[in-house]
Amino acid sequence: MDVQEYIASGILELYIAGILSDKENLEIANYAKEYPEIQKEIEAIEASILTLSKKASPGLKYSFKSIMDRINNDVKIISINDKRGVPISTYVGWAASVLLAIGMFWLYQQNQELKSEIQVVEQQNFNLEQEIADSDSSLEKTQELLSSIRDKNISVVPLGGQDISPTSYAKAYWNKENKKVFIDAKGLPEPPDGFVYQVWSLKLSPLTPTSMGLLENFDMDENKIFALNNPNESEAFGITLEPAGGSESPTLEQLYTLGVVSAS
Amino acid sequence: MQLDLLVEQFKKKDPSAFEKLYGMYADNICGVINTIVKNDSIAQEICQDVFIKIWNNSESYNSSKGRFFTWILNIARNAAIDEIRSRSYKNEKKNLSADYFVGILQNKEEEESSNVDTNGLRNLVKNLKEKCVQIIELLYFRGYTQKDAAEELDIPIGTVKTRNRSCISQLRENMESK
Numbered sequence: 001m002d003v004q005e006y007i008a009s010g011i012l013e014l015y016i017a018g019i020l021s022d023k024e025n026l027e028i029a030n031y032a033k034e035y036p037e038i039q040k041e042i043e044a045i046e047a048s049i050l051t052l053s054k055k056a057s058p059g060l061k062y063s064f065k066s067i068m069d070r071i072n073n074d075v076k077i078i079s080i081n082d083k084r085g086v087p088i089s090t091y092v093g094w095a096a097s098v099l100l101a102i103g104m105f106w107l108y109q110q111n112q113e114l115k116s117e118i119q120v121v122e123q124q125n126f127n128l129e130q131e132i133a134d135s136d137s138s139l140e141k142t143q144e145l146l147s148s149i150r151d152k153n154i155s156v157v158p159l160g161g162q163d164i165s166p167t168s169y170a171k172a173y174w175n176k177e178n179k180k181v182f183i184d185a186k187g188l189p190e191p192p193d194g195f196v197y198q199v200w201s202l203k204l205s206p207l208t209p210t211s212m213g214l215l216e217n218f219d220m221d222e223n224k225i226f227a228l229n230n231p232n233e234s235e236a237f238g239i240t241l242e243p244a245g246g247s248e249s250p251t252l253e254q255l256y257t258l259g260v261v262s263a264s
Numbered sequence: 265m266q267l268d269l270l271v272e273q274f275k276k277k278d279p280s281a282f283e284k285l286y287g288m289y290a291d292n293i294c295g296v297i298n299t300i301v302k303n304d305s306i307a308q309e310i311c312q313d314v315f316i317k318i319w320n321n322s323e324s325y326n327s328s329k330g331r332f333f334t335w336i337l338n339i340a341r342n343a344a345i346d347e348i349r350s351r352s353y354k355n356e357k358k359n360l361s362a363d364y365f366v367g368i369l370q371n372k373e374e375e376e377s378s379n380v381d382t383n384g385l386r387n388l389v390k391n392l393k394e395k396c397v398q399i400i401e402l403l404y405f406r407g408y409t410q411k412d413a414a415e416e417l418d419i420p421i422g423t424v425k426t427r428n429r430s431c432i433s434q435l436r437e438n439m440e441s442k
Contacts, residue, residue, distance in 0.1 A: 014428065015331070016333075018330055018407065019408070022329060025328070062308065067316060071316055
């Protein structure tokens with residue numbers, strides 16, 4: 001190969017410009033190793049372009065260190081983005097949605113509990129109101145009762161215990177004006193199932209019993225005071241235990257209490 | 265062959281080798297960029313970016329494909345050309361001679377603050393014909409192919425190589441006579 005002719009062709013100048021094909025570049029690189037003149041010529045051409053381009057330099061604003069600083073910062077930023085940035089945001093997103101779901105479930109539970117508590121409190125409230133109403137009506141009844149038995153027309157007839165139940169006792173409060181009798185049966189035992197107390201108005205000579213009525217719902221009645229009508233001219237009151245529904249005439253063997261109306 | 269060793273170390277991401285190469289070529293690369301963007305501060309910014317890019321792509325350089333300087337020259341002019349395209353420099357072809365690197369001389373005489381070595385540049389190009397300035401600009405600073413340069417200068421493609429050779433020879437004479 002004629003080295004001088006090769007140099008004179010101008011291909012080495014284009015080699016420095018970097019506008020040849022890969023094949024030509026490889027060929028020249030090999031020639032440069034083989035022929036020192038070619039290597040020298042390449043370096044001389046490069047030097048001329050280096051000189052020319054250096055004359056156009058605006059000066060170096062940035063130190064090498066500042067370039068390395070930027071390179072190192074870029075590397076850090078890239079590594080953070082690659083290894084952590086994306087996964088963290090993904091995990092945070094999932095974690096947030098899970099927390100939200102748990103939070104909503106918890107709030108739902110709280111809400112249900114509060115609702116049932118409110119129901120309980122409402123029920124208690126209702127019960128208390130009921131008790132107050134009951135107390136009120138009980139108080140009213142008691143006052144009514146009290147005023148009834150304090151009435152000046154009332155005559156009090158104590159009924160003493162008889163053979164079958166000597167500890168029993170009762171009282172009759174008889175208002176002759178309005179023909180009413182209040183029986184205070186606090187001193188009577190609870191009647192056995194299927195039996196009921198029956199109150200009789202008695203005439204003594206001859207002995208004539210007249211039924212005044214039954215003490216119904218004895219065990220349910222709180223104050224054990226029963227109001228009965230008594231249109232009779234009674235001389236005594238008796239209370240017998242009779243089968244449920246009452247009897248036509250008193251069963252004298254089951255006479256619990258008896259009391260005579262005192263002459264007034 | 266000290267350069268080859270330096271480049272080998274640089275390819276292995278040796279910062280001290282990179283620093284030496286930076287010292288050897290930074291002004292030239294910034295100068296190449298300045299012939300294209302014709303603005304000192306923009307050239308300096310791009311120049312920094314180019315050296316970061318060079319470092320990040322160091323392993324892609326292959327000496328069988330060309331000189332190390334040619335490799336970084338190519339990266340630099342691509343970056344600079346991207347820049348002027350993105351800034352849509354509109355008068356690129358309006359006034360051809362003012363657009364060539366000697367245009368820096370005219371610009372710089374108006375701006376006293378410039379760092380460009382205008383006297384040195386003037387001496388280098390003093391007896392270069394305009395057609396030499398044009399062809400050097402196109403081939404070295406613009407990366408035109410022979411075919412593109414021939415079309416741009418309206419000359420036969422075979423003439424590009426020989427004309428460039430004689431222009432570079434003239435440049436080398438100017439350097440030696442200094």
